[in-house]
Amino acid sequence: MLLDPTAMPPHQFYPYMIASINPRPIAWVSTLSPGGVTNLAPFSFFNGITSNPPALLFCPSNKRDGTKKDSLRNAEARGEFVVNVVNYDLAERMNATSAEYAYEVSEFERCGLTPAPSTKIATPRVAEAPVAYECRVLEIVRVGEGPSAGNVVIGRIEMLHVAETVLDAEGRIDPAKLDTIGRMGGEGYARTRERFDLTRPPKPQA
Numbered sequence: 001m002l003l004d005p006t007a008m009p010p011h012q013f014y015p016y017m018i019a020s021i022n023p024r025p026i027a028w029v030s031t032l033s034p035g036g037v038t039n040l041a042p043f044s045f046f047n048g049i050t051s052n053p054p055a056l057l058f059c060p061s062n063k064r065d066g067t068k069k070d071s072l073r074n075a076e077a078r079g080e081f082v083v084n085v086v087n088y089d090l091a092e093r094m095n096a097t098s099a100e101y102a103y104e105v106s107e108f109e110r111c112g113l114t115p116a117p118s119t120k121i122a123t124p125r126v127a128e129a130p131v132a133y134e135c136r137v138l139e140i141v142r143v144g145e146g147p148s149a150g151n152v153v154i155g156r157i158e159m160l161h162v163a164e165t166v167l168d169a170e171g172r173i174d175p176a177k178l179d180t181i182g183r184m185g186g187e188g189y190a191r192t193r194e195r196f197d198l199t200r201p202p203k204p205q206a
């Protein structure tokens with residue numbers, strides 16, 4: 001089968017992308033409005049970019065009416081956000097925060113999550129999340145325009161919070177304790193309980 005994205009509407013092409021680019025990590029992004037209302041929403045077009053400087057990105061698309069999602073409005077206005085990591089225990093509450101609440105409504109309050117103070121930015125993190133990245137916006141790249149168009153929010157990591165409960169005896173993150181989930185296609189998710197190691201090949205001689 002061949003699929004030419006120029007020959008079909010975006011909403012018909014998108015399911016093929018999310019059904020084949022997966023499992024995707026989930027950034028549970030907290031932001032703060034200029035008026036001080038907290039916001040929380042999940043984004044699976046998300047990844048780390050580099051360690052020098054430590055940076056990551058998430059991609060809030062425009063809404064179907066072409067307007068900006070609350071997370072993007074706040075990240076633009078304040079120049080900061082927190083990426084909270086989602087484990088299996090938090091899956092239901094993460095999903096609840098994806099509902100399209102009004103700008104004046106805090107998903108922290110509506111969905112029963114606890115804001116905890118960050119150290120370098122005003123935006124709170126999710127106290128229940130095992131890992132949280134405080135970030136300052138480096139750059140926002142627009143990809144397309146209008147309904148469903150993309151916005152790549154690039155953030156410099158300012159502080160990393162890791163709960164003691166997910167560490168092993170050497171102080172490293174234990175993936176079994178962290179228990180992250182990933183997003184698949186449709187309404188599907190994956191757990192990270194089945195893992196394997198591969199030793200990197202040595203540098204080829206010639």
Ligand SMILES: Cc1cc2nc3c(=O)[nH]c(=O)nc-3n(C[C@H](O)[C@H](O)[C@H](O)COP(=O)(O)O)c2cc1C
Nearest residue numbers: 041042043044045059060061069070071098099100
């Ligand atoms: C697991 C999951 C992943 C999501 N990933 C994205 C994404 O990458 N980009 C996006 O624009 N919306 C994504 N959404 C939908 C947003 O969470 C949803 O539009 C939300 O209402 C945005 O909230 P906000 O307006 O408060 O920013 C995702 C939803 C879920 C449940």
